[in-house]
Amino acid sequence: MLKNYITIALRNILKNRLYAFINIIGLAIGLTVYVFGSVLVDYEKNHDQYFANTDRIYTINSIFSPAANIGIKRADTTYAAFGEFLKTGMPQLEATARIKRQEFLVTIGDDDYYQEIRFTDPDFTKIFDLDYIVGDASALDDPSSVIFTRSAAEKFFGDANAVNDAIGRTILLDHQNSLTVAAVVEDLPANTHFNSSVLGEDDMTVLAPMSALKQLIDYDPALDWGNISLGNRMYLLAPANHVVAELETSLAVTYEQHFPEDQKEFIIEVKLEPLTQANTAFWDGIGLPVIDSISILAVLVLVVACVNYTNLATAQNMGRAREVGLRRTLGAGRRQLLIQFLTESLIVALIALLIALVLLEWIIPFFNQSLGKVVALDHLAILPWLALTTVAVGLISGGYPAYLITRTTPIDSLKDGNSGGARKSLVRAIMIGLQFVIAIFMLAMVMVMYFQNQKVKQTIDLFPTDQILVLERLDVDEIAQQTETLRNELIRLPNVENVSFMSQVPFEQNNSSFEANINPGDEAAGFSMNRLAIDYEFLSTLDVALIAGRNVSREIALDGPVEGAEQTNVLVNELAAEKLGFASPETAIGQSFYQIGDDSSRQLTIVGVVENQNILGFHNNVKPFTFNVQSGQRVGTVRFTPIGVQQTLQDIEAVWDRVIPNYPMQSKFLDETFEDVYTIYRSINIALAAFAVLALSLALIGLFGLAAFMAEQRTKEIGIRKIMGASVPQVVRLLIWQFSKPVLWALLVALPLAYFSMNLYLNFFSDRIGLPAGIIMIAGMIGVIAAWGIVAMHAAAVARANPINALRYE
């Protein structure tokens, strides 16, 4: 019997090739997207299985006060100094370790490399069971030791053999301090958060003891209540049978007891986060549910594909009413007929799954290669889930048509042939509508996101971005001492217009701030003021306009850094002046406010007010800024005339090498700094666009199939209408209208839905696009016009056919 069912199913598929093709391709695409989305989400959410202790490892996250105004909601770490209190505050922990990433110039023999090193506490090796090729877990106990991964050892020491005799070899950091290789470990897999592809962080290749930083850059983590840098995580190893709630409680108590009071206003809570979530913490941090969205979108695409199938199968089965009537007359029970029709949909689903698997075999390696991931399709592991999905898809999409066709009585189905029922179906209209709700919704979101991103992209124009070369890593003593010489040499180059040193360049997502107060006695008047350390050429180099007062000047001592001075002259932006309570920029000139410190306050006198430039760019608000002159800056900007750029770059590098021969120049264009961040927005948009295009294509493919089928069903009617004098456009319009109603209804649902959902994305930005409703309307129109186009394509051919052929064999 089953064989008979399968034979009939296969014959039917072969007989109606066009519809079978549309069905199978639609389901295959839906399944591909769904399986891929699920595997990808599973991959991103299940990093770090490589480590034996994964289930016991936690990180500490900081939750920022909504008033903090720093553009993110949470960070995947907290202040290093807090780590000092964990051992006593949470005695149940087996180990804790912090990370601080710091870049150094590494010298090995005659070669120099800029290399990011992860400095960590010795317990790091207890928490993470690294795979030691040489050396062992005690490697970090000695403050002058260093652990290399295999690929780092090969890179620095030349060849594969170097790994085995790497121990004892030394590397020199910033020409000052040497570290000795104590162990070499295997590279960590790409699916650990250390090498996460979510953020463009460097892979973990070199590990060194935190204590080494004391000597290197005079850094003491115990005193660091000032820096939170994403990715510098703090790890905890909990005992085997720990209770999460207890850990959370003791962490909360430790926070209460040891977090400085003024910091509690900024970081309102610290939270435990399982290590497995470290990889996706970035998205939580910025408040965009990207990973969850992928899950939802993948399911939606599958839904569209299933609805496609249901729709087309319903229509098609109506054409088989006669066959069903005959079978029932010959004694087939309803159950047998149901099985017959469900067998058919299951076979279609199975074929679709096989095609999907083939597609995935091709897509996943390509995806891995282009995004540096190691997503794998573990066929055996996902087999039960795949089988279940396929059966569910087959039953759900085939269920309704099978139910419908077997519901009618044999007499009805014999008599009625292929009339009425096939055409008029509320359920079908609802299903077409549902598909287009999903497709138009996604399309609208993509477009809103696209236009918002275009707006974000415009922040690149806030500064002369394409004319600026950023010199990085200048805060090394030996370089800092030479910056004045460097400036004087660079400015003499023919195409260099200006040189300025500062603490951060525009678009870098750093928030350096202090508490500012015009009246130190009144605590309520205090607010968080962003700070940017600049030099005298800052305004002219970055085209920041002065509104009132004067620029800082070398001629005036108090404008610059003066050892021991209690008062300094500064520039502020308009917003800062306003927040300090000045009625206009002019009235702020000559007035003072205070930088509130732990035990002393510094008096800052405003000598100039500049326009509100959005230094951080992108999604950020304009923030109150104070600009003060300092020496020993972290970055430099060289503004050049955009002609002969190649030559200018060579000249700049030549000057650098002459002035600072010990350190290779490290530079990038300001465009690239912008691009590093912008790529995140663009990637989200592209990913969503891919989903939307698939959903819309599926809906259109389905509509095409349905339109073709319906037109076939209406051949006689079309023939009559043509004989009555209907023209081709009139017939086309008739056929189009049949499908327009559900699509237009879909608009009514999808557009408001999109309007509310897009706020999820738009709320993230301070400067939002106007008229999102207009954009959404355009998305709706695209959906409708595409639907019309696809129906018209087929309708035109039908309408052009000679009416006589339609009526001849009546």
Place this chain on the structure above:
Amino acid sequence: MLKLHNLSKYYRTDEVETVALDNVNIEIESGEFVAIMGPSGCGKSTLLNIVGMLDSPSEGDYIFMGENVAGYPESKLSNIRKQNIGFIFQSFNLIDELTVEENIELALLYHNIPASERRERVAKVMDKVGIAHRAKHMPSQLSGGQQQRVAVARAVVGDQAMILADEPTGNLDSAHGQEVMEMLQSLNAEGTTIVMVTHSPAHADYARRTINLFDGHVVTEDLRAAV
């Protein structure tokens, strides 16, 4: 009214060429009632389709109201057709989803006639064929004779000068068949030209002239006096 001159129609497949009409010469005057008879496959329907401009001849001329339409494109033919020709089919060819009223209105729908006038004309013609009491019914609720009356109404509602009827009584019992024939006769009496394909000699007798076709040729033309 119309004149076919040396008109031929071939159907070609890859291997065979079938001659459906071979060198046919027919002239039909305005106001005539012509029956076309002949065995199955003799070309009756092909002839009717060409006369009705649903099909084009392979060779020869077709002069309709002084115009040679033989080489006209479909859009032009369609225009002439909807102004002048009404059709009645053996299988009625009503649209199942439309009511009696709407089916008749269909013939006016593509003529740029205002809705009020359409309603008026439909009502009038329904009275004429005696189907007014069934105006809101669907075709499936009517008997065959009633359905054919609706089809006749649809054929004449546009004041077409000529009606082409392809075995209009073929699906009807004799009483209903006679009813339809009488209706056609009275239309003819009012001046409508009627060309009818039929198998029934009795029904052919309603016509003034019978054209007998055989294997694509006109064999005989019988003229009879008005009944």
